[in-house]
Amino acid sequence: MRTPLMYSTLAPWWPLISAPADYAEEAAAFAALLPPRDGTSPTILELGSGGGNLASHLKAHGTLTLVDLSAEMLAVSAQLNPELEHVQGDMRTVDLGRRFDVVLIHDAVMYNTTPADLRATLATAARHCRSGGTVIIAPDCTRETYEPDTTHGGEDGADGRSARYLSWSFDPDPTDTSFETVYTLVLRDVDGTMTVELDRHVEGFFQEAEWIEWLDAAGIDARCQLDAWDRPVFVGTRR
Numbered sequence: 001m002r003t004p005l006m007y008s009t010l011a012p013w014w015p016l017i018s019a020p021a022d023y024a025e026e027a028a029a030f031a032a033l034l035p036p037r038d039g040t041s042p043t044i045l046e047l048g049s050g051g052g053n054l055a056s057h058l059k060a061h062g063t064l065t066l067v068d069l070s071a072e073m074l075a076v077s078a079q080l081n082p083e084l085e086h087v088q089g090d091m092r093t094v095d096l097g098r099r100f101d102v103v104l105i106h107d108a109v110m111y112n113t114t115p116a117d118l119r120a121t122l123a124t125a126a127r128h129c130r131s132g133g134t135v136i137i138a139p140d141c142t143r144e145t146y147e148p149d150t151t152h153g154g155e156d157g158a159d160g161r162s163a164r165y166l167s168w169s170f171d172p173d174p175t176d177t178s179f180e181t182v183y184t185l186v187l188r189d190v191d192g193t194m195t196v197e198l199d200r201h202v203e204g205f206f207q208e209a210e211w212i213e214w215l216d217a218a219g220i221d222a223r224c225q226l227d228a229w230d231r232p233v234f235v236g237t238r239r
């Protein structure tokens with residue numbers, strides 16, 4: 001699939017499309033799932049960390065390493081989180097050669113569009129999690145909870161830029177494991193120049209039972225729970 005514009009040429013607009021401040025509550029919910037501290041800071045690997053919005057809050061709770069496919073998104077994250085380690089890599093194949101107390105995958109897991117993609121990503125999570133460590137994976141939805149929808153959002157930046165978007169999610173082929181979210185973005189630059197972009201994202205959804213089965217096959221004992229926004233969160237322990 002073509003890399004979404006949002007994660008390539010339009011990456012510098014990411015904080016105006018999705019503001020770091022909006023991730024505070026979600027980060028607090030993930031922090032509550034972290035293993036109890038014994039005075040040390042847990043090491044946390046986030047796969048698909050994007051612009052580092054979630055990490056900007058979670059870094060108070062551990063030592064984070066951030067992996068993303070997109071160099072442009074890593075650059076945005078490095079501005080927000082200059083003290084964190086950033087690594088370019090594909091969540092399906094990356095191997096950092098070390099293990100963490102916690103492996104976290106947030107909304108980026110949605111870009112696994114086939115069972116093979118998702119199973120490769122779960123194997124990456126298992127490969128990087130120490131035995132007894134915690135794996136947290138928070139897709140936007142499962143196959144059962146997916147609903148087509150239309151939303152809008154955007155921010156006015158302190159630097160004079162503004163962004164607004166309309167997003168439209170639909171499932172063009174109910175027989176496969178992917179759906180589409182199309183964004184229309186209206187971007188106003190500092191000098192008032194307006195640009196309109198259309199950005200197509202192909203995302204994957206899988207049944208809860210498939211998630212649990214594939215997590216188990218990867219060596220992770222997991223359960224699915226709902227977060228405060230009724231979204232599924234898979235919380236597991238690496239065997």
Ligand SMILES: C[S@@+](CC[C@H](N)C(=O)[O-])C[C@H]1O[C@@H](n2cnc3c(N)ncnc32)[C@H](O)[C@@H]1O
Pocket residue numbers: 007023047048049050051052053054055067068069070073089090091092106107108111
């Ligand atoms: C919605 S953004 C994540 C935003 C992030 N939760 C935050 O707090 O800023 C999705 C990210 O997934 C990344 N991504 C998509 N496929 C990936 C893959 N196979 N491996 C690693 N990252 C991937 C994209 O580059 C993008 O940065």
